[in-house]
Amino acid sequence: MPNCTADRMEFGRLGRRKIEANFEGVALSSDGGLMLLRQVDRRIGLSTAVAGALHDPRDQSLITHELRNLVAQRLYGLCCGYEDLNDHTALRRDPLMQTAVGTGDDLGSSPTLCRMETRATRADIVALNRVLIDQFVAAQSVDLQELILDVDASDIPLHGDQERSEFHGYYDHYCYLPLYVFCGKFMLACVLRNSRIDGAKHAAAVIKLLVTRLRQAWPKVHIIVRGDSGFCRQRLIRWCERQNVGYVIGLARNARLQRCVTAWEADLEQRYAKTQVKQRAIHEFRYGADSWDCERRIVTRLEFGSQGINPRFIVTNLDRQADLLYDDLYCQRGEAENRIKETQLDLFGTRTSCSRFLANWFRVLLAALAYTLMHRLRQIALAGTELASATAASIRVRLLKIGAAVIRNTRRISILFASHHPLRDLFLSASRALASP
Template structure:
């Protein structure tokens, strides 16, 4: 006879009442917001687009879980906070996840996902990057007048025997060095690279490919490339100049640059000595490093305070006033760093625990696509709500992690959400925005 009290838990008393708990609640899910993910996915066609470009070598007569269903299950799991494939060994029986994916029977288990990851090819990787671009283009109802592409790199720590794992002196650990391109909050590309390389390697090629597709869609749009001093490379700068692309890119300080601004810094130092308050100015001048083919416009932001000098330099081919170019254009590139952190921390974009390099790249791209799903949920369904500017982790906690009871019969699937959920009105607003 089965032991029905094996998972019973006792939490003391409340007055005369005994507090007991067990895991026998039945068809209850902790992810009531999955229905919102299902609706936004259907609206933008993300999982369908991914399934159409990935190769599938399986025998069609023996397939139980379609590629579209696998992708949807994996993306929804990431959005709801399930980073490990092993989580799906239990989640596959979650009635609400089944409903969101579009099935009423058990979903895929971790071995199925493992096989999906380990058969990734370079063609698959290229195709998924193209999906990111096509999703961005489809999100615009008309051609934008101007777009700013932010390019940046980050690290993905490694803790095992991964292919191409190398030690990086700056980050002080074994890691990969992915390259990201964002436009506003939208991710356009995620390129995984070994870490023992120049951080700007492949940047010009990635920008070239992106702008080729974007200009095909929007031939009249003006494009600007923005990056920190790690991307101040002649290959990228000259390509931008040849193809009528604006750029504003940081320049690392050196002795020649320090000499060029010495008089301005002396002026700031004298003013600081008089006022004892931090001094700041923005100036511009012409400059050419030995490796440059000609002089270019440099904008410098100079500061002098209690900790001494703090100069910054930017090279550009734009004709904006130096103050607005630095403060209103260049400094805003920090937003891309926030989006990288959101992808890596909130959507588990550092979970490179596979052995194969391409399998890890696929994992990063799935995290990027899950980020895209959350970003479109934010931009379409949460406009005007208190979560309109919330990060993915906040949206997950406040909107997706809702207790729900699922009642299924032959005619209807009823989802009974927690009656006292504090974000009830926000959830209702989002559901109305995503209504078929």
Template sequence: MPKCTDARIDFGRLGRRVIEADFSGGDLSSDGGVLLLRQVDEYLGLSRAAAAAIPDPRDPERVRHSLRDLLAQRLYGLCCGYEDLNDHKALRGDVLMQTAVGRDEALASAPTFSRLENRATRAQAWALHEVLAAQLIASFDKQPAQLVLDIDASDVPLHGQQELSQFHAYYDHHCYLPLYVFCGQAMLACVLRPSKIDGAKHAAAVIKLIVTRLRQAWPGTRFIVRADSGFCRRRLLQWCERSDVGYIVGLARNARLHAAVEVAEAALADAYEASGSKQRLIGEFSYAAKSWNHERRVITRLEYGDQGTNPRFVVTNLEGEPGVLYEGLYCQRGEAENRIKEAQLDLFGTRASCSRFIANQFRLLLAALAYTLMQRLRALALQGTELERASAATMRVRLLKIGAAILRNTRRVKVMLASHHPLRDLFATAAARLGALSP
């Protein structure tokens, strides 16, 4: 194990040479790629829009760090892998982070961020959701013909005495149960909820708010709601039907559904016995649950193999061939699960360390804004490159974590990136693409 004595670290010897290190390098940074985040943020106006959406109750004469600078510092920190507020105790002195935020002096400290999070309100949470919707709208050059909205839920594990902490039997721990809505790779909602609820609670209300907002910008766009069987609730289906919104939602298996496909499954079983190969069929029928006021179209995917039958059911109000709707549309909903993992694991959307529930909702939204920043970096600067499908964690390790030395004087800030970085050409390409977007 390396030995550390008086700030000097001994790493042994290399031949006749002694290997030693210390922290006297001066203005160096491990986050050379933060300048790319700055370019994306400037183009999107993301941190400025978020700051404009939140009222600032502080005395203007005593403010040292503007709300925009606080949010930019926090978002850049999350993107670069700094999940804890305590990280900013040292990070506030990083000259490159200061440059990215737009300052030439020490940035905000952990207590300043703690005060920001703990004065959060529900109104601020809805205002930041409006920022997410505005970012999606701005990402399109023209009105899209159709958009698919994916709904899903996930857990945020809790390990302390957080407000509204509840035990969830399925996840087998205390947690929150946030509701997510995505449109493609863009996040539109991340609503924090207690866990001891129906997983579909608030889904209809959130979808209604999102569709209403998007229709203000795109009145001619067709919207489709997609979700698994946990969100198959009468309220959501009825609202979609009244509001001319399409839906394709999983339907939990039950005895009546099994009875409806019993003959088809028997035919598949006979075909399997005759051929020895797995049998598959996609069909449809009309069905009404006891709580429904009319029959709806149900698409079923039936399989029969060496493990027996394996039926799946989805309910929809869409027109089209059953196979196309099931395989070409419904089965793509799994992509939303990947996006949730990216937001939660790569950008620390599970870091609910505040005691107040609404403060943790604010933290979840900060992770959502950081996710938006990384997602737009990928879309704007990395298409056609080896990182065009990279996750936020991969982008961080390969593109943002670049060693850099910084010289700052009255005339310029010179950033000297590591000469032998493996992706130096890709970095230059991304910077050039982002630079060309500036007005």
């Protein structure tokens, strides 16, 4: 005979009444915002595009779960905070997750989702990166005159026996070293790499592919590549110069560069000695390293304060005012670092626990696609609201994690939210924005 009191909880009394709880609510869900994700996905066609890009070796006459449904289930789960496949053991029976995915039956189990990830091939990886940039192109409603591509790298710590796991001295642990490319808040590429390499490896090849695709969409667009000093490599710079692509890239400090700015720094030091106020100046000059085939324009930002000198250098082929190049263009590259953190921390882009390298790359790309879904939700449904610039984690906590009762019959599916939810008006506004064409 079952133990009917096993899940019963008691929380004391309120007056004469005993407070009890259990997990027998049946058709309830903690993720009411799934319906917003469903509407965004239907509008931009993300899960359909991903499913169309992946190979599916299963016998289609025998399958229970369509590939598109598995993809949607995984992406929606990441957006709602379910980072592990084990979460789907219970989540597959969530009535709202089933409704959002588009079925009334049990969704894919953890083993089914795991098989989808572990069978990933290199062709699948290339295709998913293509989906990322195609989503960016499709999201633009006007011809673009200028695009700025931010290229950056980060680390993904490893704690097991994953393929191509290597120790990285700078990060002081075993890790992968993924390469990301952003355009504004859109992610255009995500390349997983082993860590014992030059941080700029593959950057030139990835930028070449992206520029080719972007110029197919906008033949006259002016493209600028932006990155820190780790990407100051002749292969990338020379390619940009040959292809009429602008660049503004950090340049690591060295003795020769330091000698070029000695007089300017001496002037700042004298001014600081008189005023005891931190001094700052921006200058430019021509410079050619021994490994370069020509001299190039260098912009330097110099500072002198209580801790001494603090110079920064960038190399560029852009013909713009030096202070605007540094302050208004180069310094804005830090926004890409925030987007990487959002992908890795809020959407679990560091969950690379598979033994196969390609399976881990597939997982990282799923996080990138979940980021795309959340960004489009923010862009389409939350523009002009208090969550217009919120991170994925904030949107999840405030808008997606809403309790709801689900009533399903032969004529309709009714979703009942809490009457006194504090963001009721915002949820209504987002729903209406997604319903409009």
